[in-house]
Amino acid sequence: MSVPDGLLVLLQDEPKHGYQLATEFAERTAGRWNLNTGQVYTTLDRLARDGFVEADGTDPADARRRLYRLSDEGRARSRRWLSEAPEAPAARDELVLRVLLVAAVDPHTARLVVDAQRRQLVARLQLMRREQRTAGADLLHRLASDAGVTRVEADLRWLDLCEERLPTDPTSRTRPIIQEDL
Amino acid sequence: MSVPDGLLVLLQDEPKHGYQLATEFAERTAGRWNLNTGQVYTTLDRLARDGFVEADGTDPADARRRLYRLSDEGRARSRRWLSEAPEAPAARDELVLRVLLVAAVDPHTARLVVDAQRRQLVARLQLMRREQRTAGADLLHRLASDAGVTRVEADLRWLDLCEERLPTDPTSRTRPIIQEDL
DNA sequence: CGACACATGTAACACGTTACATGATTTG
DNA sequence: CAAATCATGTAACGTGTTACATGTGTCG
Secondary structure, eight states: HHHHHHHHHHHHHOOOHHHHHHHHHHTTTTTOOOOHHHHHHHHHHHHTTTTTTEEEEEEEEEEEEEEEEEEEHHHHHHHHHHOOOOOOOOGGGGGHHHHHHHHTTTTHHHHHHHHHHHHHHHHHHHHHHHHHHOOOOOHHHHHHHHHHHHHHHHHHHHHHHHHHHSSOOOOOOSEEEOSSSS | OHHHHHHHHHSSOOEEEEEHHHHHHHHHHSSSOOHHHHHHHHHHHHHHHSSSEEEEEEEEEEEEEEEEEEEEEHHHHHHHHHSSOOOOGGGGGGOOOHHHHHHHHHHHHHHHHHHHHHHHHHHHHHHHHHHHHHHHOOHHHHHHHHHHHHHHHHHHHHHHHHHHEEEEEEOOOOSSOOOOOO
């Protein structure tokens, strides 16, 4: 529930209106998540319906701006969201899923998948490192960039583990589910 | 698009029916993703509509089983899915999002979030390691478990980076958006 | 004036989850 | 027979995306 909970965080300091929330969401994710403004309004409606935010009139400076403020339940939910760790995605992760679904029945192809994924990720990692060196280092961009790099490094480590553990050719079934190279 | 693409992978070797796809999906994700069977049928409908699978009559052994087979487009799509790396989730990641949204306006609270998250993840990591030692080590469970551990370790490393980079108290704004402890 | 940012919204869709309905077949 | 498994499906909902409609305000 990223967007609803994210909006609640943005509402912590003061009442805000939809358009403002959309732009701030983008700013505060270092531009990595540009919410469509439409989604903000529907999400605010649901949050209001469920009692997590409350309409708070309009901005005195601009009557078009319909303000929302956090309710007590909203504040509690937000605090919970910030303090509790997200559920472990485990096999839901796209990379893991790709390897796992193939690994069970066709270790040979699984190795091809692992290799292909590694090639992509190595390339991506180089790009990211290069960007990191050139880019200006304001906090948000820096943290987001670190997250990307750390994540890709972890993925590469996991791919190495996969290669270690996947049985080698002789034990694999005769007909690989994918013949061609990847 | 995990489920649709996952189903296409399962259909690589031979035509299968919905119920079978649902159970195999669970098996081949080491039980970490139990698809509701209902979802399989609606997804198969969409895949058929879009030309990625084709109805292939019923199983001679059991007329109830409505078989689907991969089309050429489906095979191509599947191959693409296996060989291309998933998009970088970056700030979409729940953990990253939580820290980022707070970091911009309130470094002090951001530190609290980082600490809270770390406590949860350290505990989870211990649990995972313990399970790893006890659990039987068939390939799928092993790979899935490795993925979980690797991922949590990476998250912890990133949290350390955050703590390094977050400005310390003096520079932070006067009123933290969250007063209490987390 | 015309273009662009501001501001609120609707529509349509894909994806994912939970819950439920409806039967046939197998098995204790 | 009763219960569990097999098998196909529908309904309702939340979440997220893209695209569009509709106005107001501002600025060159």
